[in-house]
Amino acid sequence: MGSIFVEEQEQGRRMLLNMGPQHPSTHGVLRLLLELSGERITKCVPHIGYLHTGIEKLSEVHNYTQNITHYPRMDYLSPMNNELAYCLAVEKLIGLEVPARADYIRVIMHEVTRCMSHLFWIGTHALDLGAASVFLYAVAEREKLLDLYEMVGGQRMMTSYIRVGGVKSDVPEGFDDYTRKWATEFPKLVDMINGLLTKNPIFTERTQNIGYLDRETCLSYGLMGPLLRAVGINQDLRKDMPYCRYDEFDFDVQLRDEGDVYARYLVRMGEMYESAKIVLQGLDKLKEIGPGRVMWEDDHFAPPKSTEAYVDIERQIHHFKYWTEGFKPPAGEAYGCVESSKGELGFYVVSDGEAKPLRVKIRGPSFVNLAALPEMVEGKLLADAVACIGSIDIVLGEVDR
Amino acid sequence: MNMTFDEQKKLAEEVLGRMAVRVWVENGSVIAMVDTRYIIKALTDLRDHDETQLDVLTFMTAVDYTPREPRFTMVYELYSTSLRFRVRVQCQLADTGNENELPEIDSVSSVYRTAEWHERECYDLMGITFTGHPDLRRILLPENWDGHPLRKEYPFDGKRTWKPGCNVIDSQRMEGDLGL
């Protein structure tokens, strides 16, 4: 937004450029203070906190079920991933086992969320680099997924569908047909976007050999997810530490060697194909397992069915206590993590035996990944910084919480 | 995850040796409580030892256990991408009795680069200083914010309101009073 000439040196004048919290790249309110020498960035300092909401503090004030409503608003491009990670943590704390049908529904929604996030990512990344039509195609496809969210959870984005112990309610009748149709047609759209971008000389010029990070730097910065897979490290939480019965699913981990922006692009495109495969497998497993319960049934930790509450005084008391105070997990701590579209999204929940958590720490992958941005960008051109920011795929809601 | 929890626990005990106060398994994680003075050495050993290779610091935070003494527990979650297991390292930190002094602990940013931002966040929200940190300043809140919100005594809706442009004394007004 403004520029101040800082000092005049032999090589040239250094200019301080503020890529302010409001900028057209749609990644959110990130402020980058760049010191430029001509077009080269000599120093880059990210300033975050423009969206800091105090979600961790707010989690200490609400009970475990109410907290689920806060988290989809954190990483708002992949809402159900956050709910899933939190519910995994609380289920570990209590020691619940989720019924199989709920697990398969969770897997399907998890992969659908991953596709949603990657579609938005490719839309905005390509838009930043100049390919404006990809944005429209990607967002149009994303609308189909938002319709799916609405069918299942009742709301387009922030559904609070995944609950502690399972999912809120079973999937509606048209779910199987709709999702199957989507999953079979989705690879064609990814093919189209591939056709528009992958061999496109402008795109390859702008993304190859840009933003390279080597293996040691990546590990030291704690980067996980597509950034690590683009450097050649075989790391995918769905395979390494499977959750939600992922070991029953068959898919490949996308790996590349180059470690630049183009490699990350290829990794994420590959992940979209794999997600469609997993969704189809999930639908088959749902059909196989047949109708069943989707929520853990336990007198203390599960929400009671409202019809039963009117029959028995004990159940009525449980209903009252559950919805006013909330359930009380045993004291302890647990860490639940998922392979989110951006990396490892984890929730560290500490309980002291009360209805409200003592502490909830959210390990947001975008927060960790953004710390590596100065390393990627220093010494490179200003236009490359835009490509690098897009390749990290940050969501400021997760960075700032 | 190829090893069972007991094997992981034994491995952690072996590598940490006398630095570990207690190692136990809870809710699917191996947790090691180490002596606060040796935190840098403990993390370095866990990272470099051939049998653990815990090369990623997943996150680092502090938990405020008021009114228990010592007040804070620092939590470091480590993950090994090659051996695929996790260890959580904890150490306890007592609050200084003085309100104007913040408790101090060694910074582990020399061991893992990612700790730079995590420690800044800890300083910002919990008020814990890290000696040896290259650039310790607030990260999520404005630079002139008063207080450390994640501490238990700070109200969640912020009775100490900060308004842009006003000085710290004015910021002690109640939230409902907008100066009208």
Added chain:
Amino acid sequence: MSDPAKRMISAPSMDDARPYIDNWQPGEGPVWLSKLDWLLRVAQTNSIWPLTAGLACCAIEMMCAAASRFDQSRFGAEVYRATPRPADLMIVSGRLSWKMAPVIRELYEDMPHPKWVISMGACASCGGVFQTYSIVPGVDQIVPVDLYVPGCPPRPEALIDGLIKLQNKIRSGNAHNPFAEPAVRMDGK
């Protein structure tokens, strides 16, 4: 502080050099002036250029409203401008934190008149789900708002409905006085 109703109608005399058109009321003056004013308002209505002041989740729904399914450009609001100078409409979408508040105010000040503000979403209207220490309880503490679109996040259709209502408001001449002051001044007085 004066009564909000009064604030909206009378303009404080800040600038003596303003031409008499500012204090003109509909029904007064020559016919050609009212026709010209109507024409100007119709022109403003049908080509509102929004500013990308998207902050959080509501910004995603705002982008969906601009994309092909809901297609805001049917109503004239297609051209999103990144800088405040050519923009007419600031759609504040998402939760506003105290750290970001001076930036939003500066963006508002940088927009030339005539300008309007839509507060999109529950967080921008009143703080929403997040009544915490770092979130401003409503963006109208910082900038004067013409239209509130509730929802968390509001559907793109709701945003477009809000846009149509704003257009009606502008066309009928009832849009706010651009010189009205917000509740909290940035210099802390």
